[in-house]
Amino acid sequence: xxxxxxxxxxxxxxxxxxxxxxxxxxxxxxxxxxxxxxxxxxxxxxxxxxxxxxxxxxxxxxxxxxxxxxxxxxxxxxxxxxxxxxxxxxxxxxxxxxxxxxxxxxxxxxxxxxxxxxxxxxxxxxxxxxxxxxxxxxxxxxxxxxxxxxxxxxxxxxxxxxxxxxxxxxxxxxxxxxxxxxxxxxxxxxxxxxxxxxxxxxxxxxxxxxxxxxxxxxxxxxxxxxxxxxxxxxxxxxxxxxxxxxxxxxxxxxxxxxxxxxxxxxxxxxxxxxxxxxxxxxxxxxxxxxxxxxxxxxxxxxxxxxxxxxxxxxxxxxxxxxxxxxxxxxxxxxxxxxxxxxxxxxxxxxxxxxxxxxxxxxxxxxxxxxxxxxxxxxxxxxxxxxxxxxxxxxxxxx
Numbered sequence: 001x002x003x004x005x006x007x008x009x010x011x012x013x014x015x016x017x018x019x020x021x022x023x024x025x026x027x028x029x030x031x032x033x034x035x036x037x038x039x040x041x042x043x044x045x046x047x048x049x050x051x052x053x054x055x056x057x058x059x060x061x062x063x064x065x066x067x068x069x070x071x072x073x074x075x076x077x078x079x080x081x082x083x084x085x086x087x088x089x090x091x092x093x094x095x096x097x098x099x100x101x102x103x104x105x106x107x108x109x110x111x112x113x114x115x116x117x118x119x120x121x122x123x124x125x126x127x128x129x130x131x132x133x134x135x136x137x138x139x140x141x142x143x144x145x146x147x148x149x150x151x152x153x154x155x156x157x158x159x160x161x162x163x164x165x166x167x168x169x170x171x172x173x174x175x176x177x178x179x180x181x182x183x184x185x186x187x188x189x190x191x192x193x194x195x196x197x198x199x200x201x202x203x204x205x206x207x208x209x210x211x212x213x214x215x216x217x218x219x220x221x222x223x224x225x226x227x228x229x230x231x232x233x234x235x236x237x238x239x240x241x242x243x244x245x246x247x248x249x250x251x252x253x254x255x256x257x258x259x260x261x262x263x264x265x266x267x268x269x270x271x272x273x274x275x276x277x278x279x280x281x282x283x284x285x286x287x288x289x290x291x292x293x294x295x296x297x298x299x300x301x302x303x304x305x306x307x308x309x310x311x312x313x314x315x316x317x318x319x320x321x322x323x324x325x326x327x328x329x330x331x332x333x334x335x336x337x338x339x340x341x342x343x344x345x346x347x348x349x350x351x352x353x354x355x356x357x358x359x360x361x362x363x364x365x366x367x368x369x370x371x372x373x374x375x376x377x378x379x380x381x382x383x384x385x386x387x388x389x390x391x392x393x394x395x396x397x398x
Contacts, residue, residue, distance in 0.1 A: 033344035082380035090372025123288035144239040146397035162222040168385035185224040190394040191332035192228035236276030239329030246327040254319040346377030
């Protein structure tokens with residue numbers, strides 16, 4: 001009989017594309033990275049990697065002398081430090097489960113692993129990408145108000161950031177069909193909504209290009225390619241508090257795919273509003289398992305019934321009892337940059353998508369099969385003038 005024991009390599013090869021598809025489905029901020037390949041032995045021997053880069057030369061301003069030789073210029077170098085780390089996750093199944101449900105589950109679990117890998121590494125990357133010195137905020141994060149138009153994303157934000165980044169010679173993505181180079185702006189659809197429906201964009205749509213509104217896309221604004229993705233980071237409930245604020249905690253553990261949550265107090269719960277489950281992101285520490293859910297069942301109840309991002313419409317992650325539950329306005333970071341804004345190092349024998357480990361049979365009777373991934377690498381901002389971050393509110397929260 002053919003089992004996972006004698007066909008483990010075939011299983012792995014057959015479903016490797018599903019792993020890669022899962023990884024590519026949520027690859028977002030990695031677009032700003034360029035790789036510095038290192039072998040694993042070097043990365044394990046050092047606590048950090050030094051990335052060097054050279055200064056430019058001063059433009060010449062004098063004619064060549066017929067009698068005196070020119071003075072050669074001296075180049076200087078500088079470095080950025082990248083601290084590598086490791087990440088990895090795994091799942092374990094019974095051999096009987098794989099034998100009975102092999103056809104569908106084999107592909108599905110590989111895609112889930114690939115998605116988990118890139119979500120984990122993107123969360124690792126966010127600690128670098130969103131912690132730059134250059135930022136634009138109409139108010140402090142905790143004071144950003146969905147009801148204040150000046151706190152939302154607009155074409156003026158793009159003009160201000162473009163002026164800075166082009167003036168500082170930020171590296172650009174290659175132009176399309178010989179056109180000039182471009183930068184990129186990554187944002188959540190809620191922030192994109194305000195940009196799309198802003199007055200200037202609507203005027204352009206009316207008089208020059210109606211497809212901007214009809215197609216729900218901008219393409220380019222100033223030198224920036226607009227990248228609107230639901231995988232973009234949101235600081236859930238990190239903005240200004242409602243006048244009727246919900247500020248409570250979960251009073252029971254929650255499992256992935258749950259559609260209800262039990263909370264300590266239901267005061268100020270209102271139908272149809274966004275609620276964030278997880279620790280408030282008030283500084284530069286990010287919590288990848290924070291999630292926003294849409295509450296829709298009954299006001300002032302200690303049982304929240306909601307729609308979430310899980311495959312069944314429930315929550316995506318597990319949450320322990322005592323986790324914060326809030327309905328403040330959310331804050332949307334918009335990250336502007338180019339293709340070489342962040343250095344990325346990874347072990348060459350593992351690769352930038354990590355390495356699949358398994359399937360591995362375990363137990364005295366080899367009755368369990370484990371499958372996982374692992375990654376060795378890290379990220380570093382090469383130059384603080386090559387990334388800029390705007391933090392905005394969204395009228396959709398008002």
